[in-house]
Amino acid sequence: MSRFHALKVTEIRRETPESISIRFAVPEALKADFAFQPGQYLTVRTMIDGEEIRRSYSICSGLDEGALRVGIKRVAGGAFSTYANENLKPGDVLEVMPPEGRFTPKLDRKGLHALGIAAGSGITPILSIAKTLLARDDAARFTLVYGNQTTHSVMFAEEIEDLKNRYLGRFTVVHILSREAQDVPVLAGRITAERLRDLANGILDVKTVDEAFLCGPEGMVAEAKSALTAMGVPADHIRTELFTASAPRKHFKPLTPAEAGAVLAEVNVTLDGKGHRFEMLASDENIIEAAARHGIDLPYSCKGGMCCTCRCKVTAGAVEMAVNYSLEPWETEAGFVLSCQSTPKTAEVTLDFDEM
Incomplete structure (x- = not known):
């Protein structure tokens, strides 16, 4: 069973006004424990105001970058995300579990056309998947549909632009913005089943998708999966990961x-x-x-x-x-x-x- 290890924070990047990415230094003795697959996450633990706080954050680095980085977006009322965005600094030490998660691609398959659909911080594991697939297979293609409120809230904007320039013809990104005007109407709003169907009639080639990765709020993920299956993508070729769930927690009656x-x-x-x-x-x-x-x-x-x-x-x-x-x-x-x-x-x- 995986246990916690003390890792030092070596770098903090400001990705947007409300999000950061942090890089951990992994000692040589722990390299094997912290070897990861793209799409996996780390569980971090620390004490905040005398209370133990644990959170899971997805790895955003590719396999061949030689780094272990996670993305953290501030959540309203979020104890750890607020602490990380406001107080965490290089040199601080966090307790971290080795990587976990099954939201991972088939790296042994060549010529894969992968589709990523993300909203907000849901880009984090998908970025790791895209970088790894494109770097390891010259025949791989990746299409990213990424939803945000405005251009200023797009996490990893520079890295996404770099992927587009580095892999011309193999990496395509479609930005959907819900609170900023767009020249093309289909690109304005939220990611919905209807919007994905409209994209499939033009710039999104769903018929050639071999594997799809959906990450974000539960409602978006459910709509996207429904739309893709209706358009012919086999359900077992669609991988999903939720960053927020909308279902209410079970309520218990008051007890004496x-x-x-x-x-x-x-x-x-x-x-x-x-x-x-x-x-x-x-x-x-x-x-x-x-x-x-x-x-x-x-x-x-x-x-x-x-x-x-x-x-x-x-x-x-x-x-x-x-x-x-x-x-x-x-x-x-x-x-x-x-x-x-x-x-x-x-x-x-x-x-x-x-x-x-």
């Missing part, structure tokens, strides 16, 4: 003190080859929270069902997930769950965090 202290289940956990056992109370929102109350540090990051850091396998008993935005159907069928979204359905459950 007696109800809150009632034991809901006995939970057995295997982590890093070691066994742990603890009680989950009715007041615990999920298994991660129950474990933390007992001083057991289970892996997690987003707490929203989107990143898979808390993935584990149910080997005995049963649990219920509130939401699931990241597990594949085969994983749920095999018994894998997201522990940050799980509550027991039986009086005893056994979870294995070491099972792959």
